[in-house]
Amino acid sequence: MKAWIPHPEGLRLLGEPPPGVTVELLADPDRLPSSPDGVRFWVPPFLSGPDAGAFLARLPDVEVVQLLSAGADAWVGRVPDGVTLCDARGVHDSPTAEWVVAAILSSLRGFAPLARAQARREWAYDEVAPTDELAGKRVLIVGAGSIGTAVRDRLAPFEVSFTLVARTPRPDQGVHGVDELPALLPGADVVVLLVPLTDQTRGLVDERFLAAMPDGALLVNAARGPVVSTPALLAELTSGRLRAAVDVTDPEPLPADHPLWELPNLLLTPHIGGSVRGLLPRAYRLVAEQLRRYAAGEELTNRVVDGY
Numbered sequence: 001m002k003a004w005i006p007h008p009e010g011l012r013l014l015g016e017p018p019p020g021v022t023v024e025l026l027a028d029p030d031r032l033p034s035s036p037d038g039v040r041f042w043v044p045p046f047l048s049g050p051d052a053g054a055f056l057a058r059l060p061d062v063e064v065v066q067l068l069s070a071g072a073d074a075w076v077g078r079v080p081d082g083v084t085l086c087d088a089r090g091v092h093d094s095p096t097a098e099w100v101v102a103a104i105l106s107s108l109r110g111f112a113p114l115a116r117a118q119a120r121r122e123w124a125y126d127e128v129a130p131t132d133e134l135a136g137k138r139v140l141i142v143g144a145g146s147i148g149t150a151v152r153d154r155l156a157p158f159e160v161s162f163t164l165v166a167r168t169p170r171p172d173q174g175v176h177g178v179d180e181l182p183a184l185l186p187g188a189d190v191v192v193l194l195v196p197l198t199d200q201t202r203g204l205v206d207e208r209f210l211a212a213m214p215d216g217a218l219l220v221n222a223a224r225g226p227v228v229s230t231p232a233l234l235a236e237l238t239s240g241r242l243r244a245a246v247d248v249t250d251p252e253p254l255p256a257d258h259p260l261w262e263l264p265n266l267l268l269t270p271h272i273g274g275s276v277r278g279l280l281p282r283a284y285r286l287v288a289e290q291l292r293r294y295a296a297g298e299e300l301t302n303r304v305v306d307g308y
Contacts (some may be wrong), residue, residue: 003022005287041066042062047271064293073198073224134160138188143193163176206232220244286302
C-alpha cells in the first residue's frame, strides 16, 4: 500500500512508516513518483486549489484523503463515495489563535496607522493617541471549536469577558447557539469569526449581522472570506462605524484595485494565520498517527462528516 505526501520534509517527519506502507513524495502532480495504482492514502498540499481536487480522479485506489488544513470547504462534496476525508483539526489551533490575539491588539492599539506613519518617518502621536485597550472588552467568539477554545484561553489574561457561539448550543458548557446571535451581537465589543465555510455559514455576516454590532466594535475574520458579505463589510467600514481585522477575503486574493485596501479602519493580512514554521512538524505528527491508524484498521480521527 502506498501513501503520497506533498513535502520533502514530510519523509523525515513521518519517521518509519507502518509495515506494508510505502511513503512517496508527490511534490509535482505532473511528475508522479510511481504508478498511481495502489495509492490508498493521499495528503494534498496545504491550501490546495481546485486542481488538487481534480487530481483525485487519477488515484483509482485512494481510500483516505488527509488534509493539512483545518477547513475542508474546498473538498466537501468533491470526494468520491467510499473515500474518507479527514481535516487537520488541532494542527492550526495555536498559530491561528495567536493571529487573532495579535490582530485584536494591533487594531485596538492602532499599529496599522503607526506602521504607515513609520514608513513616512512621522511621529504620529496625535494621529492615534489615545488608543483603545483590550482590558474590559466583551468578546464574542463565533465558532466554539478547538481554535475558538484556544483563542479564549489566550485572551483570558487580558481581563476580557467571553461569549461563545456554536452551530449547536451546549448550555452545560456555556456555549450559545447561532440563532441567539441577534441578541448577543449588540453586547459585543469584539466579534471573532472561526466557523467553517458551509452552506449555513456562507454570508452569515451580512447587513443585519453587522448592523447589530455596536458603534466602534471590531470584527475579526479568521474563518473564510465568504462567511462575510464583502459589500456589507465595505459599507460599514466606509462609514467608519465599525473596525475590522481580516486574514481572509472574498474574493481571495483581493484584487489590487479593490476599495478595501484603502480603508484606514481595516487590518488585512494575506491568509497567513496558520502559516508558521511549526506547521509541518505538527501536521505530519497528525499524518503519521492517521497513517498508523489506517494501516492497523483503526478508526481515523478528524473525519469530515455530512453537515460539516
